Amino acid sequence: MRVLPLDGRHPINTGVFVHVKFQDLDDAVYLESLYGARIVEDLELVADYEFAFEHLRATALSEDDSRKLIQQKIASGAHSAWPSLDRKRAWWSIGGTPSP
Incomplete structure (x- = not known):
């Protein structure tokens, strides 16, 4: 797996494609x-x-650097931001019915 860091420039917005x-x-x-x-x-x-894919591949971190970045984010607690999401709004935005 290779990571495309969010703090970089990403001029291509292809969305998901195969x-x-x-x-x-x-x-x-x-x-x-x-x-x-x-x-x-x-x-x-x-x-x-x-x-577009070749550009993204050229921009992404190497496998080793991706692994290091993931480990750094886990160690710093960066992953703990997910529970703070407004779950009602997030669920509604994907087509669900918000829960009370």
Whole structure:
């Protein structure tokens, strides 16, 4: 696993995508969002996603540096910010019904 630190510059906002490669067919990109999913088959658009992925790969920390950053965050208690989230608002934003 390689980490893309949040304090860096990330000019590419692709969202979640999966680059699918087939042996006998053209490549495609699978996109998924809160409201649905789609498959991109246009070769120029697929190439854009390949470019975006390579940029993210070049920007991400190495595996060793990623491991060290994760260990530092755990040791510093940075992970403890999650329980302080407004759970009602967070649940509502993903389509659930807020609990009392």
